[in-house]
Amino acid sequence: MTGLLADPQAVPVEVRPYLTELVRRTREVCGSHLVSVFAVGSIALQDYRHGRSDIDVTVVVDPSLPGPVVRELADSLTDQTCPATGLELVLYDADFAARPSAAAGFRLNLNTGPLLPYQATYDSSGSPAFWFVIDRAIGYQSGRLLFGRPVREVLTAPSHEDQLAAVLDSVRDHSRGAGHLADNRILNGCRAVVFCRTGRWVAKYAAGQILSNSEPEFRPLVGRALRSFELPRAEAWDLPPDEVRDFLDRVREIVERTVRNADG
Numbered sequence: 001m002t003g004l005l006a007d008p009q010a011v012p013v014e015v016r017p018y019l020t021e022l023v024r025r026t027r028e029v030c031g032s033h034l035v036s037v038f039a040v041g042s043i044a045l046q047d048y049r050h051g052r053s054d055i056d057v058t059v060v061v062d063p064s065l066p067g068p069v070v071r072e073l074a075d076s077l078t079d080q081t082c083p084a085t086g087l088e089l090v091l092y093d094a095d096f097a098a099r100p101s102a103a104a105g106f107r108l109n110l111n112t113g114p115l116l117p118y119q120a121t122y123d124s125s126g127s128p129a130f131w132f133v134i135d136r137a138i139g140y141q142s143g144r145l146l147f148g149r150p151v152r153e154v155l156t157a158p159s160h161e162d163q164l165a166a167v168l169d170s171v172r173d174h175s176r177g178a179g180h181l182a183d184n185r186i187l188n189g190c191r192a193v194v195f196c197r198t199g200r201w202v203a204k205y206a207a208g209q210i211l212s213n214s215e216p217e218f219r220p221l222v223g224r225a226l227r228s229f230e231l232p233r234a235e236a237w238d239l240p241p242d243e244v245r246d247f248l249d250r251v252r253e254i255v256e257r258t259v260r261n262a263d264g
Contacts, residue, residue, distance in 0.1 A: 005020055005146055011144060014084075022057065036059070040136075046142075047206065052232055055082065059092070061092075067122070082113035084113065090106045090108065092105060097156070098154065101162075105132065130165075130167075130173070134167070136157065140155050167195055167196065184229070205229055221247055
């Protein structure tokens, strides 16, 4: 079965059988309409942590794929037992994936698995776009091909300006705090700062290490976030809300300044 994956060694051994079966089911349901399947998120950035990380997957299909087949795919993948904290899978039409966009643009946004609230959304018009913009940017930069045509033949990155706008929206979302672990909010903030400074996407843990070294003021808080992030998701630490808020306010200022400079 591992022969179904383009490069089995490119994905963590803990999730290799699961991704192999995911590709098999996706090929079976989508048939000749399937263009490409690739991993994004922590797998793409080489920092998958079993017991903590989600599995993030992007599927690209021919636009002629019928709507009922998209729903059949969601049902098939929901029936598959996920070994990680959850599966976050996004399906795009090939014509959308091939052009830069600041829109969400998906035909399917599926969240399923042991620690994720189930969601299967088929209309992107009401969805905040920023996470999808960031995922496509990471996919273009570092995506790990699982099946089909190479990532950069089917996916175009959003513009740098649109990526910066998405980063700012993500920081604002994390500042509200709803639905996010404190350590994840801190480390996503670190990644936002690193992106503003370098234009590159790095893993959240690596970003935390970078910011801990460059921002002594926040080193204790970021250090606690890093240690918490090393634990399974269910064992994540609570962090002082006031300190988290102050840190994210500082991150927001950095991102806003970067956006202004880019506009100028």
